[in-house]
């Protein structure tokens with residue numbers, strides 16, 4: 210008796226094992242069939258909707274031909290002109306709608322942010338700040354004032370001066386004070402990364418700026434885009450020229466009281482195409498020079514704000530020793546001095562730390578120059 214019970218038990222174990230295996234195989238088969246069906250499906254055509262008439266619509270195919278086609282039931286009243294849709298190949302019936310991908314692609318390529326730089330983070334740039342407030346901040350905040358007085362504020366300004374003097378900071382600070390979207394593009398990247406796409410990208414960027422307004426488009430290294438070209442022989446140069454032309458036409462295309470402002474920045478004002486500086490385009494040039502003594506003092510104070518320092522640190526000494534330093538150099542001096550203290554297990558930074566870092570940064574500059582000039 211005992212033996213037969215055991216056999217039955219074993220049988221049912223074997224059976225359930227087989228059933229399980231069977232189930233798995235069936236599922237696999239189903240999945241493979243589904244995959245196979247995918248390969249057999251005909252591709253859908255991406256078209257643009259031109260017009261909708263109830264359950265029919267006019268679409269434009271990628272080859273430029275227009276057709277009037279049926280709209281599948283679930284899409285009636287859900288599509289409109291300029292939508293991208295998918296059409297079945299033979300009848301061209303619209304079967305699906307694509308989410309807008311247009312603006313999405315630009316957003317992947319540029320930096321968009323809401324900066325939090327305050328005017329107080331900028332040292333020694335009072336004149337520049339005043340001018341930017343007048344030509345960028347005021348028109349964005351109080352456009353009615355300009356309408357009343359009847360003048361057009363500039364559409365864009367050009368910041369020029371040596372590297373590390375606070376041009377990017379100024380642009381970010383005004384974006385922050387006007388709570389504007391800050392869209393940053395770099396001239397050289399526009400040329401290198403987007404070969405053949407530069408002009409389209411410029412168009413999309415301005416479109417995006419309008420949608421996200423108020424916004425500030427910041428173009429760093431504008432010289433890479435707008436250098437005066439004497440001969441445009443190679444296709445690369447023609448491409449840059451096309452991007453630049455598109456850029457000019459976008460600037461001409463919006464009104465000075467629209468909520469988009471452009472700030473461009475360059476270290477090489479000497480090589481810019483004069484077309485850029487024509488009235489109605491960048492008609493305000495603001496120089497951002499290397500900081501003089503008083504300005505250096507301000508910049509030191511800003512970067513020392515949170516540092517814990519020994520009493521022997523004399524600001525006037527640091528200011529005296531940093532003739533020719535940019536704001537970025539001064540920041541580097543402070544950081545470096547902090548490191549020297551940490552290296553010696555101190556939490557207080559001494560005057561000697563600062564002096565050593567000034568020497569080091571002076572040395573760096575000297576090395577760079579000697580590499581450049583032989």
Ligand SMILES: Nc1ncnc2c1ncn2[C@@H]1O[C@H](COP(=O)(O)OP(=O)(O)OP(=O)(O)O)[C@@H](O)[C@H]1O
Nearest residue numbers: 330331332372373374375376377378508536537540
């Ligand atoms: N006037 C300034 N006040 C305070 N900090 C400054 C100033 N100028 C420069 N700095 C410091 O140097 C850094 C670099 O400055 P910024 O990026 O604005 O220079 P830039 O003029 O745009 O240089 P580039 O021409 O190389 O782009 C800033 O993040 C800031 O820490």
Ligand SMILES: [Mg+2]
Nearest residue numbers: 376377429474
């Ligand atoms: Mg910069």
